[in-house]
Amino acid sequence: MTDTPLSPGPLSPGATIGILGGGQLGRMLAMAAARLGFRTQIYEPGDAPAAQVANGWTRAAWTDEQALAAFAGSVDVVTYEWENVPAETLDLLEASRPIRPGRAALRVAQDRLDEKRFLEGLGLTVAPFRDVPDLGALTAALAELGRPAILKTRRLGYDGKGQVRIDDATGAAEAFAAIEGADAILEGVVTFDREISVIVARGVTGETVCFDPGENVHAEGILRTTTVPAALTASQRQDAVLLAGRIVSALDYVGVMGVELFATGTGLVVNEIAPRVHNSGHWTEAACAVDQFEQHIRAIAGLPLGDGRRHADAVMENLIGDDMDRLPELLAAPDTRLHLYGKAETRPGRKMGHATRLTRR
Amino acid sequence: MTDTPLSPGPLSPGATIGILGGGQLGRMLAMAAARLGFRTQIYEPGDAPAAQVANGWTRAAWTDEQALAAFAGSVDVVTYEWENVPAETLDLLEASRPIRPGRAALRVAQDRLDEKRFLEGLGLTVAPFRDVPDLGALTAALAELGRPAILKTRRLGYDGKGQVRIDDATGAAEAFAAIEGADAILEGVVTFDREISVIVARGVTGETVCFDPGENVHAEGILRTTTVPAALTASQRQDAVLLAGRIVSALDYVGVMGVELFATGTGLVVNEIAPRVHNSGHWTEAACAVDQFEQHIRAIAGLPLGDGRRHADAVMENLIGDDMDRLPELLAAPDTRLHLYGKAETRPGRKMGHATRLTRR
Incomplete structure (x- = not known):
């Protein structure tokens, strides 16, 4: 103080x-x-x-x-x-x-519509989207983007919450009711080869450091595993890192950001950004001398960013709800670093911890 | 609770x-x-x-x-x-x-004389020693063990405290006065090639896991660096691990113990044991999936011990007193994990933190 x-x-x-x-x-x-x-x-x-x-x-x-x-x-x-x-x-x-990070990043990340427009403004590719303030706009947007599409509230969504998938059988009014008439966007579905993310850090002096991109698997909107290295071409890996750097620089960002991407046959599509440490970066704690949490603290404290190079390949698995029943097995697993969150109560869908297995050292 | x-x-x-x-x-x-x-x-x-x-x-x-x-x-x-x-x-x-660990280990580790006798009783080699309850005993012990020798209080010594080196110029009475007449032992000086330590863990079911031995450099009685791997022959490494296992088993020990050894031309000499996590095991935090601290917690909680294999070579350096002035350099060093202890005041000789550099990954 x-x-x-x-x-x-x-x-x-x-x-x-x-x-x-x-x-x-x-x-x-x-x-x-x-x-x-x-x-x-x-x-x-x-x-x-x-x-x-x-x-x-x-x-x-x-x-x-x-x-x-x-x-x-x-x-x-x-x-x-x-x-x-x-x-x-x-x-x-x-x-x-x-x-830190500053208000600009929060403003953008708190609103899916602003976020898409910001990313497009940087020349980056995002999923096709339409602003849908009301049912009429949703009907028009569905006609343009086609089905399936995803209706997402502009604000307060995470882990698949505030989202409705609209397929051939879903009525527009029904979907709009499911998100309780909140301001929303409609997003076209992107066909992708894999989901990846880049954990990027930017310091007060503008230096930028990226962790190696991880490959993510989601189920029911919740991250299940992140694997490093992601199966990317050298050019995809480079694009991912450059684009993440571009985002944090444009926001004059200080701290760690998670950038979720789709790798597609025609390039990288930015799915969303999170202006904070990110679940898909938890593996760094087991496989890097300086992990994403320390990197964030260094950035906001005005210290030089640390060396985030990987010294191992790794698979991070989230422990969700009943996954906690597997603790005895996870505690005994070789090359595995377990991290529990100290939550008093196990509930379905609740993130209780994660385990990172070093797969090549 | x-x-x-x-x-x-x-x-x-x-x-x-x-x-x-x-x-x-x-x-x-x-x-x-x-x-x-x-x-x-x-x-x-x-x-x-x-x-x-x-x-x-x-x-x-x-x-x-x-x-x-x-x-x-x-x-x-x-x-x-x-x-x-x-x-x-x-x-x-x-x-x-x-x-946990239990009283037996504490009793032995709290008294240098009991510790030496216990280790000798296991058939292990320790430095030559004599019980010196009084000045007369010290004079006799000096005649037997020769000079230089080290007078050590039986209790409450650490980081070189409670010790006096007796060389040709030191009078016996003067040395005895320096430790304020406390119960003491006289130890002969061991000529060694290197100082090493083994961090060993034993679980409630008796399973024993050792981290790879580290090589230690002390200055003024305080640990300065630990390097892994230690420069040992395969047979020395095996002996170190076996004898550490023997010590914890004999004590029905539960938890992590630090065993300090001298590697000499004629075999390993046990210097001392510490019934707790040990400064020379701090490198494990940067180079193992499960470090000595987690290993100790697992043991005392009755959980299976974790996989303590090294995934990197490392050098741990203690940050003592004014070493804190080197923080900017250490924060910027590649492959380096810094750990500070949150102590409010920097004092000469005070351990303020440590830095572990991964030297081969």
Whole structure:
């Protein structure tokens, strides 16, 4: 905590990093911060597994002005593990402490329509999309993009939530009702060879470092596995890394970002960006000297980015709900690093942990 | 925390591990416990960097019966990061909760004379030594072992503390005064090719796993670097691993132990054992899927031991006192994993962190 205005220089060990959101990403950020000698303060109204490994926990509503002021006063920089932090929360915090990554990235990532337009504006390829503020627009968009297509709310979607697939049997009105009439976009379905992601970091001085792209498998909208290396051509790998760098530079971004891509026969299509550490980057903890969590902390603390080269091939598997029953087997598996999130209750669909197996060393 | 008597089975995620001692070893144990979904409670009367990443901190004297009872009641198993926890503390805790590693190892490791006798009793080679309860015994021992020799207090020595080197110019009375007349032993000086250590783990079912031996360089009694692999012959490596296994089995040990050895032309000499995670095992965090801290937590939680194979060569360097001035260089070094301990104040001789460089991947 500093009483004086923040210096633009790097944070020194002992400084405090405020983290908005108390889930597993915040938890892993807090542990990475601790390894670099920083203190952490979690802001989270609900359950906070992150608080178990943090120095402090501000448990208050996102709009609690007094709590936000106290939180801001106790930290040197603010970051987040969750891109849907309300704008009014950020307004209050930003008045006294830097928020990294900055507001531009949040604005773009909080709204699927703005995100698509931003990415298109950079000359990148995205899935065909239409703005569908109402049922009439949806009907017109379906006629243009064809079926199947995916109706997605503009805001607050993650892990497949806020999405409806529209195939030949789905009525437009029915789909619109399923997302409760929220502002939405319609997305054409992209035929792809594989889903990949790039975890990219950008420091305060503009330097950019990418981890090797991982190949992702989803089921029911939730990430199941990430495999590195992804089966890409040299040119696809290079495109992925260049495009990720282009995105973070355009946003004057500071921190780690997850960029999800489709690899298709005609090039890479940007699916979405997440302005935070990303589930598909968890393998870095087992296979790199500096992982995505430390890389993010280094960036927002103004430190030089670390060496994120892989020293092993790896497969990261998410442990979701009943996957926890497999713990005895996973604990005994060779070359496997297990990471559980300290969540009190196992629920279907809930991310409880992950396991990374080193497949070639 | 359990209200019912402890089952002999493995702890489940959510269980609480009590850690006696709040320094950097406790801190790294707490982080490893968190990664396996356990909660931690630190017991430490003084400053406790470990408490920054733990669920709770009992800040009380080692002899505070009320605090100890509350601590015991809040945890499922007790472990320690420091072998000199007073016996009365352990007596109080042991009445209600298992202490792992057990008392036998602590008894041996708390007293250099008992330790030497125990190791000799196993048929292992130790430095020549004599029991020197008084000045007369010291004079006689010096005549037998010759000079130089090292006078060491039987209890409470670490990092070169409680030791006096006696060379030709040192008077026996002067040496005895330097250790304030404490019960002591005299040790002959061993001529060695290199100092190595084995980090060995033993689980509740008796299984034993060793990390690859590391080669240590000390200065002023403090570990400076550990390098893996150590420059050993195949037979020395095998001997090191076998003797470490023999020691933990003889003690019915549960947890991780550091075994310091001298490699000499005529075989391995056991220097000392530490019934806890060990500074010379810090490299495991950067070069193994399961590191010494997780291995210890697995053992004391009754879980299967993990795969501790190395996937890289590494050099771990301790950051002591002013070494912290080198942070900018260390943060920018390739292939390097930095770990700081969150200590508020840098002091000469104080261990502030460590850096592990992967030298071959």
